[in-house]
Amino acid sequence: MALTGKLVSQISIKSDGDLFHEIxxxxxxxxxxxxxxxxxxxxxxxxxxxxxxxxxxxxxxHDGKERVAKHIVEAIDEEKKSVTFKVIEGDLMELYKTLKATVHVDTSGEDNLVTWTIEYEKLNEDVPDPRTVMEFCLNLTKDIETHHLSNVPK
Incomplete structure (x- = not known):
């Protein structure tokens, strides 16, 4: 079983992709x-x-518990509309030696596509892949979309 891995998930949003990236x-x-x-x-x-x-x-x-995380903004790419965060302290460091999340927004067309990429290295083979972290990111994306769609003048 590999200790390193990468998860990638995409979700389509109807809210403004440029605004999502700016947030x-x-x-x-x-x-x-x-x-x-x-x-x-x-x-x-x-x-x-x-x-x-x-x-x-x-x-x-997350996962039914209050958690903390400290991360450093590792990269911002305005052209690709992406931001990369590297977790440096907090609850996730109890499971992962490294964990990096990138959120990228593709704003071509009417729908905007948000891609989350999580790269990680587990502390040992018994640690699960961070699928619940990915689920958290996707649900957070939906919440941000819902917030913006409910505040758009009709």
Whole structure:
């Protein structure tokens, strides 16, 4: 059994893809208002919002428990509309030696396609692949979409 792996999932959203990218790039601290059952708090610990090298601390609810994570913004690609976060502290580090998540938005056409990629290295063979983390990311995407669609003037 391999200790390293990669999960990739895509989800189509009807809300504005550029706005979705902007939220993860510059305004992740707004996500708690869009998905309060999943994200309780998001604080900037070092750097500036929207810049590579910034350190962000999260309080979130996952797998039935309150959790914490600290990550560093590892990459921002404006052309590809992607942001990569590397987890550096928190509950996930009890299972994974490394965990990196990239959220990418393809804004061509009417529907926007959000792709989540999770790259990881487990601490040992008994650790499951982070499928529930991927499910969390997809559900968070749906919450953000629902928030934006409910606030669009008709």
């Amino acid at each position: 993860f790039r510059e305004r992740p601290h707004h996500i708690s208002g869009m998905s309060p059952d999943k994200i309780q708090n998001c604080e900037l610990h070092d750097g500036q919002w929207g810049t590579v090298g910034s350190v962000i601390f999260w309080n979130y609810f």
